Amino acid sequence: MALTEERKQEIARGYQSVCARIDACAKRSPFRQNVTLVAASKTRSAEEINYAHSLGLSSIGENRVQELLAKYDDLDRDLDVQFIGALQTNKVKYIIDKVSLIHSVDREDLALEIEKQAAKRGLIAKILCEVNLGEAQKSGIEPEKLDDLLCFLSKLPHVRVLGLMAVLPVCGSFEQQFEICSKFMKIFVDKKAKNIDNISMQISSLGMSGDFPAAIAAGANTVRIGSAIFGARDGKQNQ
Numbered sequence: 204m205a206l207t208e209e210r211k212q213e214i215a216r217g218y219q220s221v222c223a224r225i226d227a228c229a230k231r232s233p234f235r236q237n238v239t240l241v242a243a244s245k246t247r248s249a250e251e252i253n254y255a256h257s258l259g260l261s262s263i264g265e266n267r268v269q270e271l272l273a274k275y276d277d278l279d280r281d282l283d284v285q286f287i288g289a290l291q292t293n294k295v296k297y298i299i300d301k302v303s304l305i306h307s308v309d310r311e312d313l314a315l316e317i318e319k320q321a322a323k324r325g326l327i328a329k330i331l332c333e334v335n336l337g338e339a340q341k342s343g344i345e346p347e348k349l350d351d352l353l354c355f356l357s358k359l360p361h362v363r364v365l366g367l368m369a370v371l372p373v374c375g376s377f378e379q380q381f382e383i384c385s386k387f388m389k390i391f392v393d394k395k396a397k398n399i400d401n402i403s404m405q406i407s408s409l410g411m412s413g414d415f416p417a418a419i420a421a422g423a424n425t426v427r428i429g430s431a432i433f434g435a436r437d438g439k440q441n442q
């Protein structure tokens with residue numbers, strides 16, 4: 204279904220304002236990092252996504268395998284598609300050759316399945332480890348267990364760890380957000396300094412519509428932003 208002019212304008216305003224805010228935050232950041240935008244595109248149609256692509260958006264992150272497969276063929280070919288949601292082991296095979304990066308690896312059995320499916324197709328799967336930053340988060344590995352997981356991952360020949368990802372617990376003020384983001388970035392810098400074989404800590408994926416300024420201020424170089432670009436999601440699909 205073609206988008207209305209009104210919807211196009213809404214997406215254009217959202218996208219341009221997010222780009223401008225990211226730029227401003229990055230300029231203010233003491234880390235002077237380049238920040239990559241991955242648009243969180245769950246619940247958005249291929250038309251909405253392709254329209255954002257026509258405005259300059261290059262990467263999207265999908266959350267659900269089913270939904271990704273349903274829209275995949277309608278997405279522009281040169282769009283970079285990543286996976287940012289919780290991933291069930293038995294669904295890895297459907298997305299392994301469609302996504303350039305899996306953000307949400309938090310356990311050995313999932314990593315082993317990614318290794319197996321990548322090997323089968325002769326690919327090297329790029330992944331991030333998802334870190335759990337607090338009580339309310341269901342997914343992600345506890346920071347204390349991250350070393351063991353990284354050590355395990357470093358031995359998988361068809362898996363390449365490129366960094367860490369986290370979803371912040373919902374918290375109010377910029378200061379609170381900044382504190383948790385800084386905790387994540389400290390973990391990132393620590394792991395990077397370890398120079399583990401086969402693991403190159405380049406990507407710190409942190410920050411969503413409600414907290415990306417704090418994530419960038421703390422040094423994160425990749426943000427995943429949905430509603431600030433595309434508008435609020437339907438309540439029951441909001442996940």
Ligand SMILES: *Cc1c(COP(=O)(O)O)cnc(C)c1O
Pocket residue numbers: 243245266287288370410411412413427428429430431442
């Ligand atoms: C939905 C989602 C986002 C983006 O959330 P918004 O609040 O819409 O910006 C980022 N990361 C993950 C893992 C998500 O599921």
